Amino acid sequence: MIANALLLALVLFMAFCFVLMDRMKFLIPYRQTIFHNYGWAIALFSILLFSNLFATFFLLARRFFLKHTGQKLVYVDKQFRIGQDDLSAEIRERSEE
Secondary structure, eight states, X not given: OHHHHHHHHHHHHHHHHHHHHHHTGGGGGGHHHXXXXXXXXXXXXXXXXXXXXXXHHHHHHHHHHSTTHHHHHHHHHHXXXXXXXXXXXXXXXXXXX
């Protein structure tokens, strides 16, 4: 889930950066001055934007992909306590350890 959120945030952040670089071509002659005077602010806001994108995608993934996890775990726990045979072999092996 973290990897998916990180990938989506990175893709969207890079797309935003490429669009921004394309639209700011007129600032190329002043590039050195801008980075010298405002590089720390650009870096800070870039980090904040990326972290907000990551947090948003992570929360959306938790909200939609882990919707009924508690109910599923209760179901598996009931099967485990009853000792039904439809539990997977891997779960039975791990529980015996």
